[in-house]
Amino acid sequence: MPVSDKTQGLLTQWTGRVRTAGGTSKSAREQWIKARTPRKHVRTALESMTRGAVRCMYCDDSRGTDIDHFQPLENAPLRAFEWSNHLLACSYCNSNAKRSQYPVNADGVCLLVDPSAEDPADHLRLLLKSGLYDPVDKSAKGEETIRVFGLNRPDLVKGRLDAFFRACSNMRDWHRLHQDADPLADRLAKALLDSPFIDVVHAMTRLKPGVEATVVGQVTVPALDAWRAAHSVSLRVGQQRVRRGAADANCIEGVVDDTLANDDHCCQGRAGWRSNDPAVITMQNYGLTWTDPTGTPRSSAVAYDEPSAQDRKADLKNAGCTSVQIVAVRPGELPEPRS
Structure with a gap:
């Protein structure tokens, strides 16, 4: 999702300043600190793409307070003001977990999932019964993404497990209201979609019919089926994909006993991932x-x-x-x- 022409103009202008100042990581950091107006524009644009209470685009738990350079300034100083290199992160994910880490393979290809350009579900899957992320087919990108962003740190695992139990209960409540055409059903759905750890909800929607009862319990299955019908939005070719977090599993597979969910990449609500393809149009x-x-x-x-x-x-x-x-x-x- 591109930024406005005014914002892009500012970013281009300040990239020129970095280049003029020598194009080093030191000059990039100095210019970034000075660039109050461009930073304000970037933050506003990023916040407009987050869910709920401006969630961190990496862990989807805490509030996003920092603008993180996905490829650090130490690696790519001339990307300091590149729009596609910016993500909104909480202070822990930015300063404690990721910091300046940017692992690459022998060919120089980044081993972190870039949530603004690729589908995390190709490399990550969420295990609902444990709250842990697991690399898909031993994906090197999946393994490094889990390690660098600390996606399996204890507080996040506990948060996902708590979110899973809440989601099952909330979904059953929503189903009863939905059956009665009670307008509160929509309000409850919005609250659930805006809650932290939305990856849990979306992983639930992608469970296979033969597995869902084992995972969510038979009493929740009718509510889950109704939720899929009401809130599952399939991203078709040509639809706009907006920025999502590394652990924002709108398309991450829910699994139990290593049984994968349907691989139809369903997405719900307003979340998704961003495409840099100018030919992509906005989903209505x-x-x-x-x-x-x-x-x-x-x-x-x-x-x-x-x-x-x-x-x-x-x-x-x-x-x-x-x-x-x-x-x-x-x-x-x-x-x-x-x-």
């Missing part, structure tokens, strides 16, 4: 407005793809709601109730 989101059976105007608290919006419209009509309308919205926006 939709919200709904309606009047409930009591005569109260309502609107959806989450965005849908078009098929899911049509399904939601049918559910609302079947529940006795009137004036049900599907409204096209921009990413990050939702419709207002119509009086």
Whole structure:
């Protein structure tokens, strides 16, 4: 997802200053510290791409407070102001975990998953029953990404396990509200999609039918099936992919006993990964407005793809709601109730 022309112009200008100052890591760091306005523009753009309470793009737990250079200034000083080299990170992931690490193989290819340019699911999978990440097929990138970002540090593992139990409970609550066409269902769904460790929820949606009962429990399976129908958005060729975190597993496979989930790369809500391909277009989101059976105007608290919006419209009509309308919205926006 490109930045505005004004922001890109600033970044280009300050790249020139780094080059003029010698193009060294020292000059890059000095110019970066001076560049208050470009840093503000970059932070604003990055924050607009994060979920919930501005989550760290690496661990998806803590608040993103730092602008991290994915390829460190020590390795690539002239990328100090390159938009594609910026990610929003928490202070722990940036200063304690990753720091200036940038492992490469014998051919000089980076061994870290770049969440702005590739699908982490090609190298990482989440084990829901343990809360641990595991490299796919012993992927070197997967192994190094887990190590460098500390994706399996104890606090994150515990957080994912807690998030898994909460997600099962919240999904069952959501299902009951959804069946009654209660508008609170949309609000609960939004809260769940904006919660930390959303990788857990998305891993749940990708469990195979023969495995899901073992993982989430039979009592949660009907809710999980309904959630898939309402909130799973398949990224098709030509849709915009926006920046995601190393552990933001919108497409990471949920597994149990090494049984992989369906490899259809489902994504939910507003999350995804960014593409630098200029030919890629933006995915259209939709919200709904309606009047409930009591005569109260309502609107959806989450965005849908078009098929899911049509399904939601049918559910609302079947529940006795009137004036049900599907409204096209921009990413990050939702419709207002119509009086």
